[in-house]
Amino acid sequence: MNIIYMLLGVSVVVALIFFVAFIVSVKKGQYDDVYTPSVRMLFEDELVKPNPDKNQSDSKEKSN
Amino acid sequence: MVTCYHCGENCIDDIIHYDEKSFCCSGCKTVFDILNSNDLSYYYDLERSPGTSPKSLEGKYDYLENADIVEKLLEFNDLDTQVISFVIPSIHCSSCIWILENLNKLNNAIKSSQVDFPKRSIRVSYNSDSISLKELVILLNRIGYEPSISLENYNKKASVIDRSLIYKLGVAGFAFGNIMFLSFPEYFEVEEFWLDQFKVLFRWLMFGFSIPVVFYSGSDYFVSAYKGLRARILNIDVPIALGIAVLFLRSSAEIILNLGTGFFDSLSGLVFFLLLGRYFQQKTYAFLSFDRDYKSYFPIAVTRLINSIEEQVQVYKIKKGDRILIRNEELLPMDAVLIKGKASIDYSFVTGEAEPVVKKSGDKLFAGGRQQGGIIEIEALKAVQQSYLTQLWSNEIFSKNKPSSFQSLTNQISKRFTIAVLSIAILSGIFWLIYDPSKALNVFTAVLIIACPCAIALAAPFTLGNLLRIYGREKFYLKEASVIEQMAKIDTIVFDKTGTITTNKRNSISYEGIELTRSEEEILGGSLRASNHPLSRSLYQLLKKNNIVTPDEFLEHTGKGIETTYKDTSFKIGSADFVKIKSISNNSVELKKPEKTSVHISSNNIYKGCFTFSNAYREGLSKLFEDLKTKKDLIILSGDNDGERENLELMLPRDTKMFFNQQPGHKLEFIKKLQQNGKTVMMVGDGLNDAGALAQSDVGIVVSEDINVFSPACDGILDASVFKNLEDYIDLSQNGIKIIKWAFLLSLLYNLIGLSFAVTGHLRPVVAAILMPLSSISIVVFTSVATHLFSRKISRDLKY
Incomplete structure (x- = not known):
C-alpha cells in the first residue's frame, strides 16, 4: 500500500501542472477576450481560394 | 425600398448600381470596389450587408504627420515594427473581424492585425517605412472603419489589466478540489488500518493547500474587514473574515494536536464560492465606457496658423492668442474669438440645443461647439483646460468617486447579523463553560464557523449579476451591479429634453x-x-x-x-x-x-x-410618464429654450415640473439641491451638457441612439430604442431587491440549522462540508430561478 505515496505524489503533480498551465494562460491574456477567438476559428481557409468564392457569390446574385 | 449591398441602409438619395448590386452612396460603392478587387468579397458572404459607409476626411488626419503625436499614440515603436491599438466603434459583426484581420491583403506593409471584439478594438502592427500612421488610418477609413482617436488616447499608456480575481479564483478552486479529494476518506469515519496510516499525511497536505487559500485568495476579505472596522462599520466582510480565520485556526489546531481533520474542505469551498460570486458580479461591457470626460470628445490636435503657415499642433500646446483653423465637423477645443469665415456652431454637446448658432467675426465661441460648414479661423482665448466646458470637470464631483454614503443591502443586514452571531457564540460558549468546559471552545468556534455568512454574501452578487445580464440583453447596460440597488431606491427622475426624450x-x-x-x-x-x-x-x-x-x-x-x-x-x-x-x-x-x-x-x-x-418625441413617452408619475417625481430639465413647453404640457402628466434654459453647471446644482432635500435622484440625459448632473445624481443614465458612440460618464447606458421600457427596468430592480431579501431569509434558515448543530456541540466536519456548499448552491439556484422568472415576465410585457 506504500504505492499510495507515489500515487498521491503523481496526482498532486498532475494537478499542479494544470494549475500552472491555467495561471500561464491567464497571464498571457487568453481570458481577456473570450469572444473573438470563437469567431476567428471559423474563418481560416477562405482567403486561400478567394476566386471560387467570388464566382459563387456572383452566380448567386445572377440567379436571383 | 432598396437596401444598400454594403451597409444595409435604405437607399434614400440616389441609388448607385454597380456590379449588379445597389449602393446607397458612392462611399459604400468604393468600399465594395476596394474589397472586391482585393479578393476580399468573402466579407459579404459572411454576413449580410455588414459594412459602414465611410465618412469624408479632407485633412482630418493631417495631425498624424506630426512625429510627436504619432510617438505618443504608438504602443510599440522599433526600427521596422510599429504597433498601435485603435478603438473602432463600427466593429459589430464577424465580417468586421474578418476584414480587419485581413488588412495585410490590402496593404502588405501591415504585418498583422488582431481584433478584440468585446472592446471594439484592433491592434495593428505595421512597418512605418512603407505605410505611415496617417495612411493606415486613412486606409481603415476608406473601408468604413474609422478609428476614434481623441485627446484621451494621447499619452495613455497601456493600462495594466487587473487579473488578480481570476488568479485568486483559480487558486481557491484548485485547492478546493484537492482538499475535497483528500478529505473524502475521513467523511465516513470508518476504522480502517490503511486509512489511519495515511490520515496524518492527508491532513498535512490539506493544511498545505489551504494556506494559499487563506493568505492569498481570501486576503481581500481580511483587508476589507479591517477597513470596515477602522471606519466603524460592520460590513459583510467582517463575519466572513472572522469565519475564515476561525476555520483556519481551529483546523490547524486540530491537526497539530491530532484531534481531528479540521474544516479545510469547508474553508476552501467557502472562499471559492465567495470569489465565484464576485467574479459573476463583475460582468463588464468592455465596449462601453462609463467614465468618459471631455477628453474622449476633443480632438488630439488642431491646425495652428503661424504667419499663414498651417501646422498641426497638439491641443494642450495651444496658448492664448494662437490662430487656429477649424474645418467642417470639427470640434472647438477651447474658447475662442471668430476671426474669419462663416461660423455655424452646433452647441448640442454643451447646451443640448440642437440648432446650430450662426456667428459673425469678432463673436466669442465656446469650447465644445462643432463647426458646421466651411473652414473658420479663430483665435484662442484660453487654453484647453481653462475653457468654460472643460472647467465643468474641475467640479469636485468629478475629482472623487461618488460619495459612498450608499449602504448596500448586504452591509445593512450584516451589522445585525454579526452582532447576533457573536452574542450566540459567546452565550453558548459561556453555557458550555459552566456545563462542560471541555466543549466550550469547540462550541464557540463551531458557531463562528457555521454562521459564516457565505450564503448571505452570495445572495446579492448572484441576483445582481443575473439582473445585470438580463438588462444587457434588453439593451440596458449598467456600469456595475450596485447601480441596480441604487436604482431600486430612487424617488425622483430628472429628464433632459433634447436628445433624451426627443429623438435626434x-x-x-x-x-x-x-x-x-x-x-x-x-x-x-x-x-x-x-x-x-x-x-x-x-x-x-x-x-x-x-x-x-x-x-x-x-x-x-x-x-x-x-x-x-x-x-x-x-x-x-x-x-x-x-x-x-x-x-x-x-x-x-x-x-x-x-x-x-x-x-x-x-x-x-x-x-x-x-x-x-x-x-x-420618443415613442411611448406619454405612457412612460403616465406610468411613472404615481411612483416617482418627474422633472424635465432642459438646456433649451421653453419653445416646447406647451407641447410638453399637453403630452405629459400635469404635475411634471419643467425647467428650461439650464446651463450644465445649473443642472448639477439642481440635482444637488434635490438630494439635499432628501430625494434620491435618477438623472436621464444624453450629452456632455448633462455630464455634471449625471455624475451628481444617484443614478445617472445616458440615453443613446447608438451605444457605440461615446456617451458621458454615467452609471448606465440605455439604448434609445428601449427608452419606453424604463419603468419596467426600474420595477425589475425593485424585484431584484425583493429576491435578495428572500435569499437572506433562506440563508438564515440554513444558519439556524447549522447553529443547532453547533451550539449542541455536534458539528462534525462532514456536516459543515455538506451544509456550506448546499446553502451556497441553493442560494445560487434560487436567485437564478427567481431573477429569470421576473425577467421572463418583463420580456413578455415588453412584447406588447
Missing part, C-alpha cells in the same frame, strides 16, 4: 400658411437640395417625393436663408427676419412666434407661411 433622428415638420402649389413645392425642393444647412436638408427630405426642378438662380446667405429664382417666380426661404423685412407684409398670415425653430417662405415677395420644426 426625426424632426417632425408642420406647415402653416397659404398652401403651396405643386410647382412651388418643386422649386422649393430644388432650391433646398443645393443648400447644406441642416434645416434645408430635413425639409428637402420632406419635399423630395415631388419632381425636383433645378432653380435658375440660387444665392445662399449664410445664417439667413436662400434666395432663388426659377422662371418668373422668386423665392425667399429662411429665417423670419430675412423673409419678413424684405417682403411686403400684407400679413394675411402672421409670423410665427420666434422661439420655435422655423423656416419661412415667401414667393415673389408675398409671405406664404412657414415650416415649423418641432422635436419628435
Whole structure:
C-alpha cells in the first residue's frame, strides 16, 4: 500500500501542472477576450481560394 | 425600398448600381470596389450587408504627420515594427473581424492585425517605412472603419489589466478540489488500518493547500474587514473574515494536536464560492465606457496658423492668442474669438440645443461647439483646460468617486447579523463553560464557523449579476451591479429634453400658411437640395417625393436663408427676419412666434407661411410618464429654450415640473439641491451638457441612439430604442431587491440549522462540508430561478 505515496505524489503533480498551465494562460491574456477567438476559428481557409468564392457569390446574385 | 449591398441602409438619395448590386452612396460603392478587387468579397458572404459607409476626411488626419503625436499614440515603436491599438466603434459583426484581420491583403506593409471584439478594438502592427500612421488610418477609413482617436488616447499608456480575481479564483478552486479529494476518506469515519496510516499525511497536505487559500485568495476579505472596522462599520466582510480565520485556526489546531481533520474542505469551498460570486458580479461591457470626460470628445490636435503657415499642433500646446483653423465637423477645443469665415456652431454637446448658432467675426465661441460648414479661423482665448466646458470637470464631483454614503443591502443586514452571531457564540460558549468546559471552545468556534455568512454574501452578487445580464440583453447596460440597488431606491427622475426624450433622428415638420402649389413645392425642393444647412436638408427630405426642378438662380446667405429664382417666380426661404423685412407684409398670415425653430417662405415677395420644426418625441413617452408619475417625481430639465413647453404640457402628466434654459453647471446644482432635500435622484440625459448632473445624481443614465458612440460618464447606458421600457427596468430592480431579501431569509434558515448543530456541540466536519456548499448552491439556484422568472415576465410585457 506504500504505492499510495507515489500515487498521491503523481496526482498532486498532475494537478499542479494544470494549475500552472491555467495561471500561464491567464497571464498571457487568453481570458481577456473570450469572444473573438470563437469567431476567428471559423474563418481560416477562405482567403486561400478567394476566386471560387467570388464566382459563387456572383452566380448567386445572377440567379436571383 | 432598396437596401444598400454594403451597409444595409435604405437607399434614400440616389441609388448607385454597380456590379449588379445597389449602393446607397458612392462611399459604400468604393468600399465594395476596394474589397472586391482585393479578393476580399468573402466579407459579404459572411454576413449580410455588414459594412459602414465611410465618412469624408479632407485633412482630418493631417495631425498624424506630426512625429510627436504619432510617438505618443504608438504602443510599440522599433526600427521596422510599429504597433498601435485603435478603438473602432463600427466593429459589430464577424465580417468586421474578418476584414480587419485581413488588412495585410490590402496593404502588405501591415504585418498583422488582431481584433478584440468585446472592446471594439484592433491592434495593428505595421512597418512605418512603407505605410505611415496617417495612411493606415486613412486606409481603415476608406473601408468604413474609422478609428476614434481623441485627446484621451494621447499619452495613455497601456493600462495594466487587473487579473488578480481570476488568479485568486483559480487558486481557491484548485485547492478546493484537492482538499475535497483528500478529505473524502475521513467523511465516513470508518476504522480502517490503511486509512489511519495515511490520515496524518492527508491532513498535512490539506493544511498545505489551504494556506494559499487563506493568505492569498481570501486576503481581500481580511483587508476589507479591517477597513470596515477602522471606519466603524460592520460590513459583510467582517463575519466572513472572522469565519475564515476561525476555520483556519481551529483546523490547524486540530491537526497539530491530532484531534481531528479540521474544516479545510469547508474553508476552501467557502472562499471559492465567495470569489465565484464576485467574479459573476463583475460582468463588464468592455465596449462601453462609463467614465468618459471631455477628453474622449476633443480632438488630439488642431491646425495652428503661424504667419499663414498651417501646422498641426497638439491641443494642450495651444496658448492664448494662437490662430487656429477649424474645418467642417470639427470640434472647438477651447474658447475662442471668430476671426474669419462663416461660423455655424452646433452647441448640442454643451447646451443640448440642437440648432446650430450662426456667428459673425469678432463673436466669442465656446469650447465644445462643432463647426458646421466651411473652414473658420479663430483665435484662442484660453487654453484647453481653462475653457468654460472643460472647467465643468474641475467640479469636485468629478475629482472623487461618488460619495459612498450608499449602504448596500448586504452591509445593512450584516451589522445585525454579526452582532447576533457573536452574542450566540459567546452565550453558548459561556453555557458550555459552566456545563462542560471541555466543549466550550469547540462550541464557540463551531458557531463562528457555521454562521459564516457565505450564503448571505452570495445572495446579492448572484441576483445582481443575473439582473445585470438580463438588462444587457434588453439593451440596458449598467456600469456595475450596485447601480441596480441604487436604482431600486430612487424617488425622483430628472429628464433632459433634447436628445433624451426627443429623438435626434426625426424632426417632425408642420406647415402653416397659404398652401403651396405643386410647382412651388418643386422649386422649393430644388432650391433646398443645393443648400447644406441642416434645416434645408430635413425639409428637402420632406419635399423630395415631388419632381425636383433645378432653380435658375440660387444665392445662399449664410445664417439667413436662400434666395432663388426659377422662371418668373422668386423665392425667399429662411429665417423670419430675412423673409419678413424684405417682403411686403400684407400679413394675411402672421409670423410665427420666434422661439420655435422655423423656416419661412415667401414667393415673389408675398409671405406664404412657414415650416415649423418641432422635436419628435420618443415613442411611448406619454405612457412612460403616465406610468411613472404615481411612483416617482418627474422633472424635465432642459438646456433649451421653453419653445416646447406647451407641447410638453399637453403630452405629459400635469404635475411634471419643467425647467428650461439650464446651463450644465445649473443642472448639477439642481440635482444637488434635490438630494439635499432628501430625494434620491435618477438623472436621464444624453450629452456632455448633462455630464455634471449625471455624475451628481444617484443614478445617472445616458440615453443613446447608438451605444457605440461615446456617451458621458454615467452609471448606465440605455439604448434609445428601449427608452419606453424604463419603468419596467426600474420595477425589475425593485424585484431584484425583493429576491435578495428572500435569499437572506433562506440563508438564515440554513444558519439556524447549522447553529443547532453547533451550539449542541455536534458539528462534525462532514456536516459543515455538506451544509456550506448546499446553502451556497441553493442560494445560487434560487436567485437564478427567481431573477429569470421576473425577467421572463418583463420580456413578455415588453412584447406588447
